[in-house]
Amino acid sequence: MKPLVELLTATTDFFRSRGIPSPRLDAELLIGHALGLNRVGVYLNFDRPIRDEELEPIRVMVRRRANREPVAWILGKKEFYGRDFAVGPGILVPRPDTETLIEALLARLGDADPTFVADIGSGSGCIGLTLAAEKPGVRLFAVDVSEIALATTKQNVEALGLKERVAVLRGSLLEPIPASRPLDWVVSNPPYIPTLDLDGLQPEVRDHEPRIALDGGADGLDVYRRLIPAAAARARVGIALEVGAGQARAVAELVRDAGLGEVAIVRDLGGIERVVIGTRPA
Known part of the structure; x- marks a missing residue:
């Protein structure tokens, strides 16, 4: 199982390659949402292993964002x-x-x-x-x-x-x-x-x-x-x-x-x- 920080880094790099304007922020928001963590919680859990069953919903959200779907749509909310x-x-x-x-x-x-x-x-x-x-x-x-x-x-x-x-x-x-x-x-x-x-x-x-x-x-x-x-x-x-x-x-x-x-x-x-x-x- 990969730690959260490794998944975050890979997702950020992938978003950057797809021209996403804010790759790190979007990766934090989407991964945090999938794991039930706010942005601070993401940083506090860098070493947390990501289970296989947690990866699939993250992959779905990452694919949507890579297609340039608005982050708010993927999260289902906007402040x-x-x-x-x-x-x-x-x-x-x-x-x-x-x-x-x-x-x-x-x-x-x-x-x-x-x-x-x-x-x-x-x-x-x-x-x-x-x-x-x-x-x-x-x-x-x-x-x-x-x-x-x-x-x-x-x-x-x-x-x-x-x-x-x-x-x-x-x-x-x-x-x-x-x-x-x-x-x-x-x-x-x-x-x-x-x-x-x-x-x-x-x-x-x-x-x-x-x-x-x-x-x-x-x-x-x-x-x-x-x-x-x-x-x-x-x-x-x-x-x-x-x-x-x-x-x-x-x-x-x-x-x-x-x-x-x-x-x-x-x-x-x-x-x-x-x-x-x-x-x-x-």
């Missing part, structure tokens, strides 16, 4: 704003940049109970469910067109104990939310990558993540042009949108054109204009 969210094939993996949207909204939501929020294109549910978990007054409509996304959102609703405050609805944009239902905020991380840029993305994104969650049309703004007027017509307070690099000014103009005169642009930790927020004048 976002301090909470684990279930993810898997067919689900856009939550990005750290999206936490900028969370921070910007939490600073503006207040503590009114109830506060009605619609998360359009919910995917894993990480945006809307984080807002609901952080703000007990939030009543959430999580909307997506994908059955896989809706099932994943429901799984995360259950895991976070938010069933009483979240409605998960299938449909396009705001259509499945009855017109009689009040909405204070509409939030979304819509697809914003220009179509011609998709082929240049990392294989984890280009070859695996759902195209419907990525492809924003010729200039990346197709969904914004449909969503913003509909959201502005429904939201009593405002709308908050994640945007791609270089898109904030154009999206801000769409927000103003829709009648939301108070517009703010928020930068992410890398200095990129990442979030556009439009609100009604006080």
